Amino acid sequence: MDLINKDYKKNNIFDINSKYILMQIFNHLKQKKLYQMIKYNKNIKNKLDIKIKDFLDIEIELIPKENMYDEFININNFKYFHIFFNDDKKEIKRNYITKDDNVNKIKIIIDKDVDNLNKIFQKCKCIKKINFIKFIRNNITRMRFMFDDCTSLVELNLYNFNTKNVKYMDGMFSACSSLKELNLSNFNTENVIDMSFMFHGCSSLKELDLSNFNGKNLTYIDNIFSQCNSLKKLNLKNFYIDKPTSTSYMFFKCQSLEILDLSNLHIKKVLQMPCMFSGCTKLKELDLSNLKTIFGVDLHHIFEDCDSLKKVKCSDYRINNKRNNLCFVC
Numbered sequence: 001m002d003l004i005n006k007d008y009k010k011n012n013i014f015d016i017n018s019k020y021i022l023m024q025i026f027n028h029l030k031q032k033k034l035y036q037m038i039k040y041n042k043n044i045k046n047k048l049d050i051k052i053k054d055f056l057d058i059e060i061e062l063i064p065k066e067n068m069y070d071e072f073i074n075i076n077n078f079k080y081f082h083i084f085f086n087d088d089k090k091e092i093k094r095n096y097i098t099k100d101d102n103v104n105k106i107k108i109i110i111d112k113d114v115d116n117l118n119k120i121f122q123k124c125k126c127i128k129k130i131n132f133i134k135f136i137r138n139n140i141t142r143m144r145f146m147f148d149d150c151t152s153l154v155e156l157n158l159y160n161f162n163t164k165n166v167k168y169m170d171g172m173f174s175a176c177s178s179l180k181e182l183n184l185s186n187f188n189t190e191n192v193i194d195m196s197f198m199f200h201g202c203s204s205l206k207e208l209d210l211s212n213f214n215g216k217n218l219t220y221i222d223n224i225f226s227q228c229n230s231l232k233k234l235n236l237k238n239f240y241i242d243k244p245t246s247t248s249y250m251f252f253k254c255q256s257l258e259i260l261d262l263s264n265l266h267i268k269k270v271l272q273m274p275c276m277f278s279g280c281t282k283l284k285e286l287d288l289s290n291l292k293t294i295f296g297v298d299l300h301h302i303f304e305d306c307d308s309l310k311k312v313k314c315s316d317y318r319i320n321n322k323r324n325n326l327c328f329v330c
Contacts, residue, residue, distance in 0.1 A: 215241035253279035
C-alpha cells in the first residue's frame, strides 16, 4: 500500500480500477521493479485479475519454417523477454528451437525496459512469418538491422508497428531475400536520421510504396535500395529529402526498375554519388529535376551499365555530362 499515493491510501486497493492502480505504481517504481512485484506476488495479481502482458506493450507472433530448428531471436538478456511456444501456459527461457519442440507458433512479449530492437531478428533462418500483434510503445528509438538476413521470411505484418520516435532504421530489412511484399503505409519516419542499407538485398521485393515517408530529418540514405533486383515499382512521390551528403550505391543493381521519379530529391550538400544508378540495366526514365551537386562531388560510375537510359530530366550540367558518356570510364 505504501507504493500508492497517500491520497488514495484510504481507498480499498481492490475497489480501484486496476489500470488506475498501475498508473499509480508506475509513478513510484521503476518499470523493472514493477514487473517483478506483479510477477511474483500472485496474491495481488490474482485479486486484481491482472495478466503479465497488461504491463507490456509489444507482443509478437512468430511462425517457424517447417522442419527447421535454429536461433529465432537475438537477445542477450532474457530478463525482459517472455517467450512462449505454442501457447501462453509455459514461458521458455531460450531463443532457439530444437527438433523435439514441435513448435508451430511462438509468442514473444517484451517488457518496457527494452528501448531498442536492434538486430533482434538478425540472421534468423527458421522463421517464415512475423506478426506484430500489439505495439503501442513510444520509447523505441533504434531498429538497426532488425530483420537483417532473415532469408526465410516471406510474410511480415507491421500494421500495428510504432515508429513514432525511431531515429535509426539502417539495415532494417537488409537481405530479406524471400520477402515479396512489404506494407509500410503506417510508418512514421519524421524523426528517422539513418536509412542506409534499409532495403539492401531485398531481391524478391517487386513493389515498394514509400509515398507516406517523411524525410525531413533523414541524413543517411546510401545503399538504401541497392541490389533490389526484382523491384519494378518504387513510389517516392512525397519522400522529400534535402539533408543527405551521400547517395552512394542508392539504386545499385536495381535491374528491374524502368522509371524513377526523384523530383523530391532536394539535396544541397551531396558529396558522394558513386554508382548511384549503376547496374540499373532497364532504367529508361529518370527525373532528377531538383538535384543540385557541388563542385568536386564524386560521380564515379553513376550511370554505369545503364544501357536503356534514354530520358533524364536534370538541370545539373555535371549529371548530364556523366549521362552523355554513361560513365563507363570515369
